[in-house]
Amino acid sequence: MIGDSSAAVTAPGDASTDALTPALRALIATLRLRPRHALGRQGLGHHPSRNRGSGQEFAQYRAYESGDEPRQIDWKLYARSDRFFVREAERESPVRAWLLLDTTASMAQADEATPGFSRFDAARLLARCVFEIAQRQGDACGLVLCGGAGLSLVTPGSGPRQRDRLRHALVSAAPRGQWPEPEVLAPAWGRIVRGDLVIALGDFFDEAAVAQLERLAHAGREVITIQLLTADERDFPFADGRRFVEPEAGESLLGDGPGLRAGYLARFAEAQRLLAARLAAAGIRHATHVIDRSPSQVLQVLFGDRAR
Structure with missing residues (x-):
């Protein structure tokens, strides 16, 4: 959902938008990737x-x-x-992680209050944080980009060169198009083996994306999802009439913001509840990140000492 057609496609920020602040680096030093399959056999791995x-x-x-x-x-x-x-x-470590990043057109959305920082920028920042956690553990981490440009893959690895590969892939990527067809994703899905940890970042508005993550989980891949939402999606603050544009299909709706707000918020909350229940039923750990918040909150929830 985007208010005003002029904002239908927002260019992602430059490389500076995914910079890790000193506060984030200090937090990352306290976080750990703890796959369920590794519990009870720390120090043993492949x-x-x-x-x-x-x-x-x-x-x-x-x-x-x-x-x-x-x-x-x-x-x-x-x-x-x-x-x-x-x-x-x-x-020896049992952790091999994959970052799966949604690069469809809806990821370009930004809030009206902060047009220079999109959902995709927030996803790239979180992706860098997760890789740094794996890097500090010395564990392998790879990247899969899924969007209108098709499929792009960086094989899991660790060390400074891998950091450079992932950063280059993230900076070079741009959101466009729709979620790829299953046959396009097959090469990546074949590389993600049973027991691997998949951390997926996206808005999860695409039914096909959610179905693919369910398939991975049912096939024995451990999946964690981080849903990225804009503050405008959360609050629907529009106080005037405007045209709302669906960025991937191009469909639009003319309407009055205040008149639509109550119905929108009710439907949105129900959609969020159903998504969380669906992912939980598949055994997928799920968290939501609204891009006007610090990424430290969702990182603590998933990878802090109290994470389950």
Whole structure:
């Protein structure tokens, strides 16, 4: 839903809109990806990754970041270099994560109050946060972009080069078109193996997108969904008459904002309730993020100490 046809397609922000602030980096240091399939067998897995600490085979040094514990610093190296470094060690990890990002046209929507920051910008920022969580754990993370441009895939990996690959893919992507047909998605779905963790970011207004996520969950892939909504969708603040445009199908509706508000909010709340129930029935963990809020809230819900 977009109020006023002139806003039907909003260009995504530049690379600066997905910058990680110091506060976000400090939060990321406290978060963990905890797949259900890995519970009860920590330290056992099918690929090596890096973990901070001692008692394991040394892998590499990395620069100290806000949120690291002082005991992780190599003080002997500090004495020689006058810089703080943290030791990373080799361990076995069961986590292999995929970021699945909706790049359909509706992701370009922005609020009237903040036209320079779209739903897609918020999704890219969250995607970077999730990858940084995996990066700090030393776990592999990949990316699947699904939209009108078809399918784009970055194979899971870790380390600075993988960070650059994912960032380049995110900055290069632009929302357009509709959700791809199942046969277009088949190559990516074949790469996501049983036991993998899939973190999907989108508005989930496409029935086909929700059905595909259900299929992944029923096939033994663990799925987490983060639904991104605009504040205008949440509040319907329009106080005048206007044309409302559906960005993917191009359909429009002329109407009076105040006259439509009550009915819209009731239908929207019911649609949200049904979506949450449907995803829960498929065993999918689900959270909603409204783009006028800090991403820290939804990250804490899904990946904080109290996450289930």
